[in-house]
Amino acid sequence: MLDYHASPDLLNDKVILVTGAGDGIGREAALSYGAHGATVILLGKTVKKLEAVYDELLAQGSPEPAIIPLDLQGATKQHYLDMAETLKQQFGRLDGVLFNAGHLGVLGPFEMIGEDEWDKVMQINVKSQFLMTQALLPLLKATPSASIVYTSSGVGKQGRAYWGSYAVSKFATEGMMEVLADELDNTRVRVNCINPGATRTDMRARAYPGEDPATLRTPRDIIPLYLYLMGSDSQHVSGQSLDAQPDKIRPRAGQ
Numbered sequence: 026m027l028d029y030h031a032s033p034d035l036l037n038d039k040v041i042l043v044t045g046a047g048d049g050i051g052r053e054a055a056l057s058y059g060a061h062g063a064t065v066i067l068l069g070k071t072v073k074k075l076e077a078v079y080d081e082l083l084a085q086g087s088p089e090p091a092i093i094p095l096d097l098q099g100a101t102k103q104h105y106l107d108m109a110e111t112l113k114q115q116f117g118r119l120d121g122v123l124f125n126a127g128h129l130g131v132l133g134p135f136e137m138i139g140e141d142e143w144d145k146v147m148q149i150n151v152k153s154q155f156l157m158t159q160a161l162l163p164l165l166k167a168t169p170s171a172s173i174v175y176t177s178s179g180v181g182k183q184g185r186a187y188w189g190s191y192a193v194s195k196f197a198t199e200g201m202m203e204v205l206a207d208e209l210d211n212t213r214v215r216v217n218c219i220n221p222g223a224t225r226t227d228m229r230a231r232a233y234p235g236e237d238p239a240t241l242r243t244p245r246d247i248i249p250l251y252l253y254l255m256g257s258d259s260q261h262v263s264g265q266s267l268d269a270q271p272d273k274i275r276p277r278a279g280q
């Protein structure tokens with residue numbers, strides 16, 4: 026999928042929400058969706074980062090985006106219901122959601138995982154996307170062809186020592202995708218997961234501080250799969266967990 030070529034107008038007239046759009050893979054996905062014609066809704070925690078992406082989108086000639094500043098740690102069901110209503114009123118539609126925001130938490134022995142840290146990882150990586158999906162489904166179901174993309178990880182497919190709550194949260198994400206994809210079979214909403222694989226971002230640097238980032242693929246390198254799953258070429262693909270870097274997958278590979 027690294028060599029998928031999206032047509033320039035792949036996402037024309039589509040409205041796509043990206044969580045964690047201010048940095049790393051989410052930032053690149055937002056810019057790329059905008060470059061292919063989408064109106065991108067930028068959701069994230071740090072407003073300055075979202076504003077920078079907003080400006081980049083305008084500078085590259087993409088449709089005017091929108092910003093939703095939201096800390097997924099504190100957000101409640103009502104925040105997501107309000108958000109869905111605002112999107113409905115302002116845009117009248119929603120064609121896709123990339124659930125990309127993620128929290129690494131503390132890596133270390135299972136016995137040492139603190140309850141607060143466990144809750145924080147589960148809140149940001151699992152519960153927020155459960156609540157947001159519930160709130161957004163009516164809008165997604167109303168569009169001719171909608172795509173939900175969750176973000177998994179290698180440690181969400183095979184458990185690995187010291188990856189604790191993060192790994193468990195990514196297993197839960199894979200499970201959420203499978204349950205929802207099965208329920209929405211034969212509807213106009215498709216649901217899939219992407220495992221980005223080792224990618225040059227701040228999160229990766231926090232997980233592997235001794236690694237030379239120059240040895241890693243960049244977010245831009247892995248974007249073809251993100252475009253494929255959001256556009257009409259994947260219209261009949263659902264319930265899949267796809268690797269953005271299939272050539273790099275090794276047994277028991279990290280992150």
Ligand SMILES: NC(=O)c1ccc[n+]([C@@H]2O[C@H](COP(=O)([O-])OP(=O)(O)OC[C@H]3O[C@@H](n4cnc5c(N)ncnc54)[C@H](OP(=O)(O)O)[C@@H]3O)[C@@H](O)[C@H]2O)c1
Nearest residue numbers: 045048049050070071096097098126127223224226228229
């Ligand atoms: N990079 C890799 O090698 C790799 C490998 C496998 C899976 N992944 C997954 O890929 C996704 C993107 O990761 P990345 O590497 O691009 O990480 P990143 O550069 O650290 O970006 C994470 C994004 O999530 C946002 N975020 C974190 N906590 C949030 C919160 N409480 N509320 C709202 N937004 C929040 C961040 O916003 P702020 O910047 O404002 O905090 C940031 O935009 C994650 O789900 C990660 O688990 C990454």
